Amino acid sequence: SICYLNGGFVPRSEARISPMDRGFLFGDGVYEVIPVYGGRAFRLDAHLARLQRSLAGIGIANPHSHAEWTDLVQRLVAAHHWPAQAVYVQVTRGADTVRNHAFPHDLPPTVFMTADALAPIAPEQLERGVSAVSAADNRWLRCDLKTTALLANCLLRQLAVEQGCAETVLFRDGFLTEGSASNIFVVRDGVLLAPPKSHLMLPGITCDVVLELAAKHGQATEVREIREEEVHSADELWLTSSTKEVLPITRLDDKPVGSGRPGPVTRAMIDWFRQARI
Numbered sequence: 001s002i003c004y005l006n007g008g009f010v011p012r013s014e015a016r017i018s019p020m021d022r023g024f025l026f027g028d029g030v031y032e033v034i035p036v037y038g039g040r041a042f043r044l045d046a047h048l049a050r051l052q053r054s055l056a057g058i059g060i061a062n063p064h065s066h067a068e069w070t071d072l073v074q075r076l077v078a079a080h081h082w083p084a085q086a087v088y089v090q091v092t093r094g095a096d097t098v099r100n101h102a103f104p105h106d107l108p109p110t111v112f113m114t115a116d117a118l119a120p121i122a123p124e125q126l127e128r129g130v131s132a133v134s135a136a137d138n139r140w141l142r143c144d145l146k147t148t149a150l151l152a153n154c155l156l157r158q159l160a161v162e163q164g165c166a167e168t169v170l171f172r173d174g175f176l177t178e179g180s181a182s183n184i185f186v187v188r189d190g191v192l193l194a195p196p197k198s199h200l201m202l203p204g205i206t207c208d209v210v211l212e213l214a215a216k217h218g219q220a221t222e223v224r225e226i227r228e229e230e231v232h233s234a235d236e237l238w239l240t241s242s243t244k245e246v247l248p249i250t251r252l253d254d255k256p257v258g259s260g261r262p263g264p265v266t267r268a269m270i271d272w273f274r275q276a277r278i
């Protein structure tokens, strides 16, 4: 496959970056994952706006205009034949000559973009749902920035994997934050609940789509802090992300969520999302 690196398109197997890159040394960079359906990047403007926000949040000047990013994404997508793709965009603070925690001056950022096939969600995962575990959210206090420093997220995800589960649902001080790589929604008594955006979670693009769809279809929704017990006794639970879309969670910590099957609000949202995606 073809990737973009610092100004040119090259085969991914031939792309090279310096071991002095601050992304490699410090996790000093930000990223985006953008889903593409039928050759069209879904919610591209929102992803580019969040990229700009993440860059500003860690003090890297945006190396490209909105129009330039759009053009790069379109060229990368056109270089691959997959009907659905996930475009990965990463910008790091660049490769210095010495290892120094402090920001270097006048260093060009490293810009990397790559695409992979986006496999459709397996029908049996949608019909049966996936299992999740819960854990204390031990990440830093700027989870609103989409940085490549994902060690805590990787360790938290691995907890789920080691128990044969798909995701780890995180709680901080007794309240729901998000998943290790997803946002989490709760349904109780027919009402859709979502935690308010804050520095403790990533403002998900798919999360926004779900909230818009709920409003459009008259689904009762409350955005408010959600206590851990409310998640454990939820009627329905699902996760959202750019690669998993809307995925039911039907077991949490080895106990069924509600009936143990994807509930009516979850199934409606999956249908609404499928229509919105096109």
Ligand code: PDD
Pocket: 033, 153, 178, 179, 180, 181, 182, 183, 202, 203, 204, 205, 206, 207, 240, 241, 242, 243
């Ligand atoms: N992750 N929260 C976290 C911590 C995430 O890493 C992600 C996405 C989300 C969902 O955001 P969105 O709907 O904008 O994709 C929430 C991407 C897919 C990843 O790291 O691969």
